[in-house]
Amino acid sequence: MQIIQNRRQFLGGLTAAGGAGLFKVGPSNATGKPAPETTTVRLGRWVGGAYCWASLYLAGELLRADGLTDVRYVEGDTKVDNTEWLAGGVTDFDFNMPSMHIRSIDAGARIKILTGVHTGCWELRADNSVNGIADLKGKRVGIWALDDHPHVFLTLIVNYVGLDPDHDIEWVVGSPMQDFIDGKVDAFLAGTSEFPKIRSEKIGHTIVSNLIDRPWSQYFCCMVAGSVDYVEKYPVATKRVLRAILKSADFCASDPMSAAHELVDRGFLPSYDEALLTLQETQHDKWRDYDAEDSVRFYALRMQETGMIKSSPQQILANGADFRFLDELKQELKM
Structure with a gap:
């Protein structure tokens, strides 16, 4: 495991306050909300790729402005799928397809699917x-x-x-x-x-x-899951992590050119053209419209049909999903 911590990636020429201003969001403490239970969170980073993780990468600056001052971007074992980073305790949150989260839940991993972000990968x-x-x-x-x-x-x-x-x-x-x-x-x-x-x-x-062809275009391609230990122990921090990711997703949808520049300038992605095309062809505003529970149910049913998992969609949702934070954020972040 390698923790990526250098000035270029974390600051990218911006202060934490500047990063918050960029996304037009202020610290939660300013509105009288409770401080996070921890100041640390570990997010994944796939070196040289993962262009669809844009909102995860851009969330770091918002989190620092919002009280989680120790944001660590962690590179896990790239020989395995990154869901294993979360299941193995290397990261606290994972950005992945619902199918991979579901497989981990079926295998008994202590994770919770928390929100969808976009489609079209x-x-x-x-x-x-x-x-x-x-x-x-x-x-x-x-x-x-x-x-x-x-x-x-x-x-x-x-x-x-x-x-x-x-x-x-x-x-x-x-x-x-x-x-x-x-x-x-x-x-x-x-x-x-x-x-x-x-x-x-x-x-x-x-x-x-999966951007335009049904049924795949009707469901999330990338969803966020969190460690049960982190989510249950740090609910305020968890909500701030999701808030930062979803605010970043709004930024990616509304201003893909600026978002692509930020991703490259901060050292998360190497190619501006690839970053821009990714943002233009992945619908980052769908987190407001698509039903996260429906996406989990759809993929779980397909996986049960193929014999990939033994659990029913109902069991997957009961054991491995928690959408209360998403429901709250949809109300708080209405545009």
């Missing part, structure tokens, strides 16, 4: 032999690794149209986009950091986009 791209998901039967599909969140998402997509993910698809582990370019696979799942290249170079064509 993925496009399934294919060559001319594939015109729809059903055409993937017998095809080679490129993935980064077995059982990581892109592979899990693809498995749910193909199962939804009646294909058997274990027998109808040839999963090819490697570098999906490059393998597609080299003709080694027939389709691959492109993430937001790859959108500029696939657009400019016209790499394949889109079969499914």
